[in-house]
Amino acid sequence: MQLQLALDLVNIPEAKELVKEVEEYVDIVEIGTPVIINEGLRAVKEIKEAFPNLTVLADLKIMDAAAYEVMKASEAGADIITILGVAEDMSIKGAVEEARKQGKKILVDMIGVKNLEERAKEVDEFGVDYICVHTGYDLQAVGKNSLEDLLTIKRVVKNAKTAIAGGIKLNTLPEVIKAKPDLVIVGGGITGQEDKRAVAAEMKKMIQQGE
Numbered sequence: 041m042q043l044q045l046a047l048d049l050v051n052i053p054e055a056k057e058l059v060k061e062v063e064e065y066v067d068i069v070e071i072g073t074p075v076i077i078n079e080g081l082r083a084v085k086e087i088k089e090a091f092p093n094l095t096v097l098a099d100l101k102i103m104d105a106a107a108y109e110v111m112k113a114s115e116a117g118a119d120i121i122t123i124l125g126v127a128e129d130m131s132i133k134g135a136v137e138e139a140r141k142q143g144k145k146i147l148v149d150m151i152g153v154k155n156l157e158e159r160a161k162e163v164d165e166f167g168v169d170y171i172c173v174h175t176g177y178d179l180q181a182v183g184k185n186s187l188e189d190l191l192t193i194k195r196v197v198k199n200a201k202t203a204i205a206g207g208i209k210l211n212t213l214p215e216v217i218k219a220k221p222d223l224v225i226v227g228g229g230i231t232g233q234e235d236k237r238a239v240a241a242e243m244k245k246m247i248q249q250g251e
């Protein structure tokens with residue numbers, strides 16, 4: 041089980057500072073959608089250059105022109121690129137094909153997917169690397185989480201790794217670990233805390249104990 045740090049509400053210098061603080065406890069650093077909107081793929085490039093040994097995920101949440109966008113994110117240094125589960129089949133297949141050419145990985149974000157079980161089975165057949173259940177900020181605000189959805193994809197996904205994102209904090213991490221996803225994605229649960237390093241260390245320890 042791996043830990044991914046999601047950076048959403050920072051600029052590039054703040055992102056570098058944050059990664060420096062917690063890098064020994066995280067396996068993947070996500071350059072979040074808001075950061076890419078604000079700073080462009082330059083954010084991916086600068087973080088990869090500053091931390092070449094870390095796996096960097098570009099959270100592009102691709103919806104169309106998938107092969108082109110995967111190519112551009114790959115050129116910027118991303119190791120993993122995200123596409124939405126609600127995108128067209130052709131887009132997801134195109135993303136996978138381009139990622140293979142570039143030696144990169146694709147994570148499918150199932151945010152907003154209504155027929156989760158059926159879509160997860162379909163997407164799993166396209167050769168994607170990760171399938172991620174995700175409660176976005178707007179649904180977190182009304183008390184939702186993705187635990188049940190994680191159990192659903194764990195049941196039906198046979199090839200891809202499973203991931204979960206959305207509002208995970210120290211106090212909710214144990215139930216997430218119990219469901220054994222391959223990847224746990226945490227943003228505010230680390231970045232919003234006073235002692236980010238201590239929280240990241242504790243989360244990493246809990247994850248290792250849960251394996």
Ligand SMILES: O=C(CO)[C@H](O)[C@H](O)COP(=O)(O)O
Nearest residue numbers: 046205206207208226227228
């Ligand atoms: O992709 C995202 C928002 O769309 C976030 O990166 C993801 O939800 C993790 O952040 P948090 O733990 O703060 O919810």
